[in-house]
Amino acid sequence: MGGGPLKDKILVAIPGKEPTEIIKHLEKKFPDIEITFVSPAPDFTFKDSKNLPISIFKDKTILVTFFSLPPTPEDAPSLDWIHFFSAGTNHVVDHPIYKDTDITLTTSSGVHGPQIAEWVIGTALAHSHNLYNLYERQKEHKWKEEGRRYVVHDLVKQRLGVLGYGSIGRQVARLAKALGMDVIAYTATPKDTPEKRADNGYIVPGTGDPDGEIPSKWYSGLGKEDLHEFLKQDIDILVLTLPLTDDTRHMISTPEFEILSRKHTFISNISRGAIIDQPAMIAALEKGLIRGAAVDVTDPEPLPDDDPLWSAPNTIVTPHVSGNASSYIERAFGVLELNLEKRQKGEPLVNVVNRRRGY
Known part of the structure; x- marks a missing residue:
């Protein structure tokens, strides 16, 4: 070169x-x-x-x-x-x-940062504001569901955990910070100096976190112990924005969902479907260990018509379009x-x- x-x-x-x-x-x-x-x-x-x-x-x-x-x-x-x-x-x-x-x-x-970050925040807000339930009421020409109170849990002071703090994760963090959230980040290698926290890749002008200044705390490692320490940090919304490799395949499975159940975490996956053990996530949703999920990626893709993920409770599924x-x-x-x-x-x-x- x-x-x-x-x-x-x-x-x-x-x-x-x-x-x-x-x-x-x-x-x-x-x-x-x-x-x-x-x-x-x-x-x-x-x-x-x-x-x-x-x-x-x-x-x-x-x-x-x-x-x-x-x-x-x-x-x-x-x-x-x-x-x-x-x-x-x-x-x-x-x-x-x-x-x-x-x-x-x-x-x-x-x-992909701007459009995918908007998908992450948009689906999280759609969940917390009950928009999908309200839209169903609209189609039925019903003002609201009888006996149900619509209470919004806004994002102020909630904690966003970004698993994989690359360009997409940094723009999600930027938007979350503007909404009053606390952000913590997890990376494979330590980011213990300002130079290591900088984004040296391509950045859409006016977006992201070029200097790595948004997270209040950083975590790192490739082992389960390191990952679990991060997941124990009272995360309200966990965003997966990391590549699929042998190290990340099924990175989030039953033990991780059990840790996240302490905070009843909402999961957002825009990376690759196989990073999550999908049957384990469905089980966690059905048991109420996590309060919901938004996934733009599945395992496999396209998702088969009879896959139980389609009907998992409190779940938004989109067909790998968040980056378009x-x-x-x-x-x-x-x-x-x-x-x-x-x-x-x-x-x-x-x-x-x-x-x-x-x-």
């Missing part, structure tokens, strides 16, 4: 209409790059490159994509950087480019543009994937 003038041939392989204005902007700003655009499929379900000619990868140095990769590293001998428009790379970990090369991989982590935003593509290109600047200057790129950690 050396400095000097860029001499790059870039393949942008993303579904949908060509973003001509963005591409013109990049080619004007970086006159030594050449951009080729292809649309692999009409929607976001495309997960391989079977309808792309292999020859299209041959002379490309940079690939910009969601899912479309050359079948083998040998099909793209000049490739030294892949920028994913997704926040993670767990969908390509078994690909030979991921496993058998040192091609630099970057993600669009950071572009009209500005998504524009912001993802913003990460690419920032990294093109850094590549030109010979500086370290942002959002580089650490293959050992898996994100």
Whole structure:
């Protein structure tokens, strides 16, 4: 990733209409790059490159994509950087480019913060304000449910626990703080200095917690004892915003729900469904150990029609849409543009994937 003038041939392989204005902007700003655009499929379900000619990868140095990769590293001998428009790379970990090369991989982590944070806060408020129950009354043309008192437990002085304090968690924290909540954070590695607490990834301007100043307390570790210490901190709302790895799979299961039952915690999961032991969560909801849940991710996806999660009490289920935003593509290109600047200057790129950690 050396400095000097860029001499790059870039393949942008993303579904949908060509973003001509963005591409013109990049080619004007970086006159030594050449951009080729292809649309692999009409929607976001495309997960391989079977309808792309292999020859299209041959002379490309940079690939910009969601899912479309050359079948083998040998099909793209000049490739030294892949920028994913997704926040993670767990969908390509078994690909030979991921496993058998040192091609630099970057993600669009950071572009999802605003819209997903609004989903987290919006679903939490919908639950605490009884909006779903009230909407059912509206459809029945009933003023209110007879004999029921509608009491709102506002968020002031409640505690938000953010499990995985990345770009999304930081924007959730920002909104929660504005509502009067106390925020505590949990990360895999210790954040015991101001430098370690800073967000060094891509940040949508005016959002997040760039300096890591919002949490009143930080917790860290990869062991169950460390996690349980965090969960014991009287958390009212627990937000899961961490990647799916071998270490995080079923990270929240029966023992964790038993700890959270002390505060009757509300669970919000926008990361990956398998981070939660789903049957254990359903059991916790049915037993009243936790007061509710909002999940935009499930295990598996799509959620089968007969899955008991659909009818779990006090649960909001949405079909993995919290990250969708009209500005998504524009912001993802913003990460690419920032990294093109850094590549030109010979500086370290942002959002580089650490293959050992898996994100």
